Amino acid sequence: MAAxxxxxxxxxxxxxxxxxxxxxxxxxxxxSPDFLPPDERIATFxxxxxxxxxxxxxxxxxxxxxxxxGLAPKHPEWKDRQPFKGVLEGxxxxxxxxxNRSLAEIxxxxxxxxxxxxxxxxxxxxxNTARHPSTGRLYREMVYQPMLELLAYLRAKGFKTFIVSGxxxxxxxxxxxxxxxxxxxxxxxxSIKTQWEMRDGKPVLVRLPEIDFIDxxxxxPVGIHSHIGRRPIFAAGNSDGDLQMLQWTTxxxxxxxxxxxxxxxxxxxxxxxxxxHVGQLDQALDEAGQRGWTIVDxxxxxxxxxxxx
Amino acid sequence: MAAxxxxxxxxxxxxxxxxxxxxxxxxxxxxSPDFLPPDERIATFxxxxxxxxxxxxxxxxxxxxxxxxGLAPKHPEWKDRQPFKGVLEGxxxxxxxxxNRSLAEIxxxxxxxxxxxxxxxxxxxxxNTARHPSTGRLYREMVYQPMLELLAYLRAKGFKTFIVSGxxxxxxxxxxxxxxxxxxxxxxxxSIKTQWEMRDGKPVLVRLPEIDFIDxxxxxPVGIHSHIGRRPIFAAGNSDGDLQMLQWTTxxxxxxxxxxxxxxxxxxxxxxxxxxHVGQLDQALDEAGQRGWTIVDxxxxxxxxxxxx
Numbered sequence: 102m103a104a105x106x107x108x109x110x111x112x113x114x115x116x117x118x119x120x121x122x123x124x125x126x127x128x129x130x131x132x133s134p135d136f137l138p139p140d141e142r143i144a145t146f147x148x149x150x151x152x153x154x155x156x157x158x159x160x161x162x163x164x165x166x167x168x169x170x171g172l173a174p175k176h177p178e179w180k181d182r183q184p185f186k187g188v189l190e191g192x193x194x195x196x197x198x199x200x201n202r203s204l205a206e207i208x209x210x211x212x213x214x215x216x217x218x219x220x221x222x223x224x225x226x227x228x229n230t231a232r233h234p235s236t237g238r239l240y241r242e243m244v245y246q247p248m249l250e251l252l253a254y255l256r257a258k259g260f261k262t263f264i265v266s267g268x269x270x271x272x273x274x275x276x277x278x279x280x281x282x283x284x285x286x287x288x289x290x291x292s293i294k295t296q297w298e299m300r301d302g303k304p305v306l307v308r309l310p311e312i313d314f315i316d317x318x319x320x321x322p323v324g325i326h327s328h329i330g331r332r333p334i335f336a337a338g339n340s341d342g343d344l345q346m347l348q349w350t351t352x353x354x355x356x357x358x359x360x361x362x363x364x365x366x367x368x369x370x371x372x373x374x375x376x377x378h379v380g381q382l383d384q385a386l387d388e389a390g391q392r393g394w395t396i397v398d399x400x401x402x403x404x405x406x407x408x409x410x
Numbered sequence: 411m412a413a414x415x416x417x418x419x420x421x422x423x424x425x426x427x428x429x430x431x432x433x434x435x436x437x438x439x440x441x442s443p444d445f446l447p448p449d450e451r452i453a454t455f456x457x458x459x460x461x462x463x464x465x466x467x468x469x470x471x472x473x474x475x476x477x478x479x480g481l482a483p484k485h486p487e488w489k490d491r492q493p494f495k496g497v498l499e500g501x502x503x504x505x506x507x508x509x510n511r512s513l514a515e516i517x518x519x520x521x522x523x524x525x526x527x528x529x530x531x532x533x534x535x536x537x538n539t540a541r542h543p544s545t546g547r548l549y550r551e552m553v554y555q556p557m558l559e560l561l562a563y564l565r566a567k568g569f570k571t572f573i574v575s576g577x578x579x580x581x582x583x584x585x586x587x588x589x590x591x592x593x594x595x596x597x598x599x600x601s602i603k604t605q606w607e608m609r610d611g612k613p614v615l616v617r618l619p620e621i622d623f624i625d626x627x628x629x630x631p632v633g634i635h636s637h638i639g640r641r642p643i644f645a646a647g648n649s650d651g652d653l654q655m656l657q658w659t660t661x662x663x664x665x666x667x668x669x670x671x672x673x674x675x676x677x678x679x680x681x682x683x684x685x686x687h688v689g690q691l692d693q694a695l696d697e698a699g700q701r702g703w704t705i706v707d708x709x710x711x712x713x714x715x716x717x718x719x
Contacts, residue, residue, distance in 0.1 A: 284639075286638045295636075304631065304657045306635055330580075345606055348608075
């Protein structure tokens with residue numbers, strides 16, 4: 102057989118890349134003791150910090166901040182009222198001081214009250230124009246080139262690839278297909294409730310200011326079960342929010358593959374783990390050795406971070 | 411071009427069959443004004459009464475009845491307590507007299523308390539052995555042959571086919587792929603809550619006696635949006651429970667196709683509509699003409715009902 106082109110050209114030829122390829126070959130090679138038919142080849146990926154960056158704040162929070170600023174002229178009262186005052190003045194500390202209640206208020210003001218189709222348009226416009234404050238890139242250009250290659254490689258091997266993120270399901274769906282090759286029906290995320298209405302004779306779904314489901318930590322296996330209905334054999338994450346998804350995928354189950362992206366590259370991306378407020382990686386890192394999860398060291402394992410522009 | 415084999419051999423060459431083929435051709439023929447790329451070709455099918463029979467009671471209720479009988483030796487108190495007493499004595503009227511509260515008690519006793527994997531095994535065992543009281547067929551042999559052909563035809567035309575049912579999502583998933591060619595991740599249904607647990611060092615999801623989501627009527631567009639994330643262009647149902655799914659799919663949207671299976675065949679299946687407690691078809695029938703939905707008359711349109719044994 103002729104040597105195939107390298108399917109993961111942005112990965113250095115270190116242990117992580119070798120482990121990924123060895124696993125993919127073992128479950129897809131006919132006659133291998135670990136061979137699995139295509140319908141068992143379910144792979145789930147966290148989004149924030151695993152497929153794209155998440156610093157200095159989750160990009161969906163940047164979206165919410167931009168929405169608050171855009172809506173502020175219609176809400177003069179926000180100038181004097183937290184958490185909106187803090188958002189408008191760039192005082193994130195004041196916002197975060199309000200805890201979950203503040204975040205819920207921001208979500209309600211920026212993510213609810215419109216139809217699902219209007220929200221998709223708002224997200225699409227933002228993702229195609231908003232730029233990251235320090236890199237100057239569009240946010241959607243801050244996806245990880247090596248992970249794009251991994252997604253494509255697994256799909257070429259007959260895997261069905263899913264996003265399983267703590268982020269909003271409807272925030273990700275409008276751009277997941279063009280960005281990651283993952284269609285809307287393969288995106289699992291947190292959600293708010295929606296309500297059916299006939300408006301002027303046309304059916305719409307209206308987004309309500311009420312949390313429906315949080316797809317994080319223990320919620321990830323629940324979300325996977327609800328949307329996919331079977332267990333993954335491959336899961337990739339980067340934080341303690343992914344711990345239960347990694348356990349659900351790998352503990353006591355062979356063949357399976359667990360992977361953690363470690364943010365070790367302060368020059369090309371960011372370096373953070375146990376003490377970070379965003380994407381904290383602590384308990385999952387402790388468990389990785391015991392569970393046999395593959396640690397991807399961004400600085401050492403990846404030749405490039407973002408796609409060429 | 412050589413004449414292709416008939417893709418719908420169990421359908422008589424009447425208006426319904428012609429409308430289905432004309433629609434499928436119009437959205438899949440390059441250069442057609444209604445052409446849609448494959449990723450827009452989402453088709454959703456109700457299950458009870460649309461893909462398989464639902465008389466004299468929803469088959470999932472027959473499953474619950476069998477579960478109550480199987481569990482009764484461990485619950486001697488059920489002999490004197492409704493709704494279980496009614497189930498054990500075959501007095502369905504007494505059961506239904508208790509309304510939703512009785513049904514919720516039966517669901518809690520028969521569908522909850524075990525892990526998701528144990529429940530899938532219980533369902534699999536039942537679906538492979540339980541027989542319908544009047545036909546003597548396995549329940550899973552009471553699927554409609556013409557609908558199996560329609561599912562396969564649409565998939566051959568690049569459609570992704572989904573079940574969107576008021577039935578339990580985890581009741582359908584264990585057998586949807588071998589029966590309908592629809593994998594678990596393309597099944598949408600009603601659900602109860604599940605909870606993540608580590609049991610003896612192994613992760614499990616435990617089914618809780620608490621309703622999570624009812625995928626019926628206004629719930630169907632909500633369920634479609636949550637699981638699929640885009641609107642279908644083809645929807646098939648048979649009762650008023652499918653009205654909002656049909657509206658969501660077709661009202662104000664072209665190209666689109668709405669279809670209602672009418673139970674008109676008292677000899678080969680059952681005949682019922684406006685006055686039936688199971689699968690009532692009233693308002694959706696009134697709207698069908700105005701909306702341009704295709705009515706499939708089981709007696710006239712279908713050459714055969716069930717697959718050959």
